[in-house]
Amino acid sequence: MSGDSTVLVLNAGSSSLKYSLVDATSGKAFGSGLVERIGEGSGSLHHEGPAGRHEEDRSVDSHEDALRLALQAFEEHGPSLDDAGLIAVGHRVVHGGDRFSEPALVDDGLLATVEELVPLAPLHNPANLEGMRVALRLFPDVPHVAVFDTAFHQTLPPHAYTYAVPREWAEEHHIRRYGFHGTSVSFVVGRAAEMLGKPVEECRFVVMHLGNGASVTAVDGGCSVETSMGFTPLEGLVMGTRSGDVDPALPGHLNRHLGWDVVDVDRALNRDSGLKGLCGSNDFRTLLQKRAEGDEGADLAFDVYCHRLRKYVGSYYAVLGTVDALVFTGGVGEKSPEVRAAALAGLERLGIEVDEERNAAQSSAARDVATDDAEVRVLVVPTDEEWEIARQAAALAR
Ligand code: ADP
Numbered sequence: 001m002s003g004d005s006t007v008l009v010l011n012a013g014s015s016s017l018k019y020s021l022v023d024a025t026s027g028k029a030f031g032s033g034l035v036e037r038i039g040e041g042s043g044s045l046h047h048e049g050p051a052g053r054h055e056e057d058r059s060v061d062s063h064e065d066a067l068r069l070a071l072q073a074f075e076e077h078g079p080s081l082d083d084a085g086l087i088a089v090g091h092r093v094v095h096g097g098d099r100f101s102e103p104a105l106v107d108d109g110l111l112a113t114v115e116e117l118v119p120l121a122p123l124h125n126p127a128n129l130e131g132m133r134v135a136l137r138l139f140p141d142v143p144h145v146a147v148f149d150t151a152f153h154q155t156l157p158p159h160a161y162t163y164a165v166p167r168e169w170a171e172e173h174h175i176r177r178y179g180f181h182g183t184s185v186s187f188v189v190g191r192a193a194e195m196l197g198k199p200v201e202e203c204r205f206v207v208m209h210l211g212n213g214a215s216v217t218a219v220d221g222g223c224s225v226e227t228s229m230g231f232t233p234l235e236g237l238v239m240g241t242r243s244g245d246v247d248p249a250l251p252g253h254l255n256r257h258l259g260w261d262v263v264d265v266d267r268a269l270n271r272d273s274g275l276k277g278l279c280g281s282n283d284f285r286t287l288l289q290k291r292a293e294g295d296e297g298a299d300l301a302f303d304v305y306c307h308r309l310r311k312y313v314g315s316y317y318a319v320l321g322t323v324d325a326l327v328f329t330g331g332v333g334e335k336s337p338e339v340r341a342a343a344l345a346g347l348e349r350l351g352i353e354v355d356e357e358r359n360a361a362q363s364s365a366a367r368d369v370a371t372d373d374a375e376v377r378v379l380v381v382p383t384d385e386e387w388e389i390a391r392q393a394a395a396l397a398r
Helices: 063-077 108-116 124-138 151-155 167-173 182-196 250-258 262-271 274-279 284-292 296-320 330-335 337-344 356-360 385-397
Strands: 006-012 017-023 029-036 044-049 052-057 086-093 144-148 204-210 214-220 223-227 325-329 377-380
Touching: 006 124, 006 385, 017 063, 017 385, 029 063, 044 063, 052 063, 063 124, 086 124, 086 385, 108 124, 124 144, 144 385, 151 182, 151 223, 182 204, 182 214, 182 325, 182 377, 182 385, 204 296, 204 330, 214 296, 223 296, 250 262, 274 284, 274 296, 284 296, 296 337, 325 330, 330 337, 337 356, 337 377
Parallel strands: 006 086, 086 144, 204 325, 325 377
Antiparallel strands: 006 017, 017 029, 029 044, 044 052, 204 214, 214 223
């Protein structure tokens, strides 16, 4: 473990804490883990270190308990945090509103601003805040850096981030498109430019982050110029449990005809829709399995998913004018040749042609799956949000 670029990356969710000890230069993770079901009476810890995997069930009352448990796991199962020479703690923070376009040092002012932004991310920001407060207490001697999921999209031009609703909504209530997945997009854009051998400033990409959540981003010269997630992560593509785009009149209709209130509608569109709503499972592997067995719901879910993706590729192509590469990342984007092939089939006139054999080859390496002659490259780039957070935190801490 080198002593001059090690960062502890923390991702505090409402009932979980993910952690990873990362070398910011190489991206190597020395140890990582997850504490789950915080405050739910029956918690658990999964820790991976040099000695292998350690799992333990125990009740975890608070984020402070969770972080103490993680520190204890480092002490007992390695690697030693004392020997790591931590240069920073990097925190994933979901919503930076229009206040943060860069990573920022965590201090009282930052905590107060993130608190002000809680109405924009009522589930995520309070957990992120708690994670930062606890970590500041336990690691008072190293710089803490907040890395925002929205920051990368702060370059969106007004015509892309403005909704066509009364102007006061934006002015008084900050209602606009923000975009998410920025840390991941920022990481894969850097890798994609390296693969093309061009400076990122000269590249135009359409980046598809397809995980449990999913989004598409148009990137021009390293800057996000359009993205499919909006005021919240609900907008855009079909996701594991989120509907993505629906007619905005739907909530009113559900209210009038089924008596659902906003909480019901919110839950239904965020948790019971998407792939889960269409075929009963939010897990893409299960969907593919069911589809192979001839399940009609799974077949339809696959088609709806790929059709939506294709529409976004086409519209972002038009936004950019020319495209150097389409970039797939996230669990589905990296591992499903079926999705890549279906979403891009028949687009030769746009210079897009997937090579069947290259696309089908399973690999965990970054790779180009377009045909040799295709004008637009089709890249599969494994994302690494922890490394990106570590890198951004280290850069600021230094
Ligand atoms: P998260 O968004 O939570 O970070 P991931 O990026 O890991 O999640 O993506 C999770 C999704 O990737 C799940 O739907 C999972 O089924 C899917 N996935 C994982 N492996 C495969 C695979 N081999 N083929 C297709 N989908 C996969």
